[in-house]
Amino acid sequence: MWILAVDGGGSKTLARLTNTSTGQHWQQQGGPASLTNDFSLALSNINLLSANLCQQAGVSSQQVVAVMGLAGAGNPQQHQQACQQLARHYACFLLTTDAKTSLYGANLGRPVLVVALGTGSVAMRLLADGTEQQVGGWGFNIGDEGGGAWLGKQAVRELLWQVDSLAGIKSPLLQAVAQQIGDDATVLLPWLKTASPNDYAALAPLVFNYAGRCDIADTLLQRHSTAVHQLLWSAREQFELPVVLLGGLADITAPLLSTECRALLQPARGSALDGAYILATQLTNSLPLSGNGDDK
Numbered sequence: 391m392w393i394l395a396v397d398g399g400g401s402k403t404l405a406r407l408t409n410t411s412t413g414q415h416w417q418q419q420g421g422p423a424s425l426t427n428d429f430s431l432a433l434s435n436i437n438l439l440s441a442n443l444c445q446q447a448g449v450s451s452q453q454v455v456a457v458m459g460l461a462g463a464g465n466p467q468q469h470q471q472a473c474q475q476l477a478r479h480y481a482c483f484l485l486t487t488d489a490k491t492s493l494y495g496a497n498l499g500r501p502v503l504v505v506a507l508g509t510g511s512v513a514m515r516l517l518a519d520g521t522e523q524q525v526g527g528w529g530f531n532i533g534d535e536g537g538g539a540w541l542g543k544q545a546v547r548e549l550l551w552q553v554d555s556l557a558g559i560k561s562p563l564l565q566a567v568a569q570q571i572g573d574d575a576t577v578l579l580p581w582l583k584t585a586s587p588n589d590y591a592a593l594a595p596l597v598f599n600y601a602g603r604c605d606i607a608d609t610l611l612q613r614h615s616t617a618v619h620q621l622l623w624s625a626r627e628q629f630e631l632p633v634v635l636l637g638g639l640a641d642i643t644a645p646l647l648s649t650e651c652r653a654l655l656q657p658a659r660g661s662a663l664d665g666a667y668i669l670a671t672q673l674t675n676s677l678p679l680s681g682n683g684d685d686k
Contacts, residue, residue: 403439426462
């Protein structure tokens with residue numbers, strides 16, 4: 391049996407084709423595959439990766455079981471359109487979110503709570519009976535507490551207070567933020583009007599850089615820690631689950647957590663590609679190889 395696992399995000403896509411009989415595999419990286427950011431480009435990059443890997447392995451895609459975890463696949467309309475265009479190429483097909491493949495990869499399909507801290511934030515848990523639950527991830531406008539964009543926005547708000555004050559910008563952290571986005575209304579207002587979550591998230595590393603050297607940075611990191619604690623405990627509830635932190639802020643956030651939280655942490659045992667592979671094996675056990683599946 392041949393399994394194609396795909397992990398597609400906003401900046402890059404990883405794909406791995408495995409011959410399950412021999413264990414031999416071929417892996418390649420390509421351009422972004424976020425269905426939300428650029429639907430046509432996402433499908434083009436996926437098809438190119440798939441064709442290249444099948445050519446290397448000397449196999450037809452019609453012999454392949456494909457599971458793809460893509461950013462934006464949680465949108466029902468995008469999900470349906472992508473399935474219509476991709477499923478026909480494969481013997482068996484499943485499209486799901488990159489969050490789900492990461493969840494299954496984090497503890498290799500075993501029960502786990504994943505807390506992802508990147509530009510945004512979200513938690514997902516997987517129980518022994520296969521039940522999945524997402525907590526958070528409501529987006530930058532209302533949620534994503536503990537994510538980089540949220541933390542950057544907190545820093546900008548503190549900057550605006552000092553811009554309005556008689557004393558001016560005294561905080562070393564906020565001086566560094568001002569160097570990047572401006573220090574008066576004529577510059578700040580246009581930036582604020584167009585700033586994206588990525589723009590705010592780009593400021594988050596400054597907060598960590600000034601830890602221990604700036605009172606405001608320390609205050610913001612305390613807020614950050616509190617937000618991550620709330621997300622973690624809200625998602626774990628009464629379940630005895632190990633916790634895996636993922637995302638760009640995972641490693642620098644872990645030391646800020648309480649002793650109780652840190653005792654629950656374990657490194658990820660696998661990747662999103664491993665999660666897609668696990669889902670593919672489950673799919674082949676539940677569906678005929680001539681069928682196509684989807685997952686919303």
